[in-house]
Amino acid sequence: MSSLEQRLSRIEEKLKQENKEARRRIDLNIDMSPQRSRPRPTLQLPLANDGGSRSSSSENSPQHHSYPSRPQAAGDHEADRRYPAEVSDLINEEEIGSGTCGQVFKVRFKKTGHVIAVKQMRRTGNKDENKRILMDLDVVLKSHDCPYIIQCYGAIVTNTDVFIAMELMGTCAEKLKKRIQGPIPERILGKMTVAIVKALLYLKEKHGVIHRDVKPSNILLDAKGQIKLCDFGISGRLVELATGQFPYKNCKTDFEVLTKVLQEDPPLLPLSMGFSLDFQSFVKDCLTKDHRKRPKYHKLLEHSFIRRYEVLEVDVAGWFQGVMERTESPRSSQCYSQHHLHSLFSR
Numbered sequence: 001m002s003s004l005e006q007r008l009s010r011i012e013e014k015l016k017q018e019n020k021e022a023r024r025r026i027d028l029n030i031d032m033s034p035q036r037s038r039p040r041p042t043l044q045l046p047l048a049n050d051g052g053s054r055s056s057s058s059e060n061s062p063q064h065h066s067y068p069s070r071p072q073a074a075g076d077h078e079a080d081r082r083y084p085a086e087v088s089d090l091i092n093e094e095e096i097g098s099g100t101c102g103q104v105f106k107v108r109f110k111k112t113g114h115v116i117a118v119k120q121m122r123r124t125g126n127k128d129e130n131k132r133i134l135m136d137l138d139v140v141l142k143s144h145d146c147p148y149i150i151q152c153y154g155a156i157v158t159n160t161d162v163f164i165a166m167e168l169m170g171t172c173a174e175k176l177k178k179r180i181q182g183p184i185p186e187r188i189l190g191k192m193t194v195a196i197v198k199a200l201l202y203l204k205e206k207h208g209v210i211h212r213d214v215k216p217s218n219i220l221l222d223a224k225g226q227i228k229l230c231d232f233g234i235s236g237r238l239v240e241l242a243t244g245q246f247p248y249k250n251c252k253t254d255f256e257v258l259t260k261v262l263q264e265d266p267p268l269l270p271l272s273m274g275f276s277l278d279f280q281s282f283v284k285d286c287l288t289k290d291h292r293k294r295p296k297y298h299k300l301l302e303h304s305f306i307r308r309y310e311v312l313e314v315d316v317a318g319w320f321q322g323v324m325e326r327t328e329s330p331r332s333s334q335c336y337s338q339h340h341l342h343s344l345f346s347r
Contacts, residue, residue, distance in 0.1 A: 043085045043154040043165050045114045083111050087156055087163060090118055097172065097217070102133075106168060116153060119164045123157075133162050136231065140164065142207055148199035150220060150230040166230075170223055170320060171329075173241060174216035179327035183244040186279055190309030191316050192219060193238065193282070195227035197306060201297040216241055223324070225317030238283055239267045242275065278305040 090107045093115070097104040102121035109116060121133045143149040153165040173192065177184060184192075196219060203209040211229065218231040239247045247267030251257045266287035269275045282305035288294040300306060 043109065043116075044082045045109065045112060045116070045153055046081075082154075083109070085109070085111075085154065085156060085165075087158060087161075090163070107165075109165075115168055117166045117168045119166065121162045121164070123160055123162060137162065137164060139203065139207065139209055140166065140230075143203070146199060146202045146206075147226075148195045148202065148228055150228045169220035169226070169228060170324065171221065172217045173219040173221065175330055176221065176320075176323060177216060177241060177244065178330040179323055181244070183273070184241045185319070186242065186275055187309075187312070187314045188316060188319055189238065189242055190279070190305065190312070191225075191314050192221075192227050192241075194306055194309050196229055197297060197300050199229040201301065204297060221316070221320055223317060223321050225315070225320065227316070238286065239269060242269055242279075242283075243273065276305075278303070278308065281305065 089110055091110050093106045093108060095103055096106050096117065102119055104117055104119045107116055107118040108114070119136075121136070122129075123133070124130070137155060140150065140152040141155075144151060150169070151167045153167070155165065156163040173184070196214065200211055200214070203211055213231060214229070218229060220228045220230055248257050248260045248264075251260065266284075266289060268287075269280045269283050271280075282300075282303050285295050285300070285303065295303070
């Protein structure tokens, strides 16, 4: 058994112990080796007719598939429904995202018809790459009790890839910004910020994890107004979403951006765009350069901007659905044919 497989096995055992103590059932039989005698992996999929269901759909699909917001108690028979799964059971429909850790596809699980998101990460001999895979898998498996973090249904490990099955959201904040071709309203950013700060606090306090890649493409929304964080493998991106422009202009390389971050004053919200005073104050606090003076998560949750949007009623779902209906999806520069998508899952 390789080092990666051993560490995945330890993650699985740790997860099982945590769930046993918490009386939850995410009993994932992850396939750690190519040996045919090993148990087949399973996906724990919520039922579409569940009483606590919610709608999940990709940005290019008008269909809505309902799932419960989180795993239910161990005594709930319906919540314990698990299905043996192999890579061949996953029918690709389209690529919906990509990043440093891998690609994400909209997939139909042919045994049940569930439409889910599947993240494919290549296994390599690179220790840093394997570390990112382990971190992503570890965090998403442990965070089943946080409503602000993407939920995981199970994982399949092969000789060449790790496939993580997750709930399907609508789209990410980055694509929403491109659809709108302008700023996202402050009221929406308020709700978005509440969800992200609470997710970050949860990761830090419960699992000792610091998410170092919070950016618009890792903030997901759906047609029911849910906002969740994903991709756990430094930025002033809240300014970008609020203004519709990247805060560091005329930069052609990452090095130029880094130079400006280090040498220039942090970006602020322009007074001319009519942002509230507490929003301007919140952004300024978050971008404080001196880490000793920068407020921690608990302090951020006490900020007037967060407190206002914790209680303020905002129709995120209505805004999201309106944007999706009246705008076109931004085309990815990486387009995959159905044949290519099929080959990715049939190695």
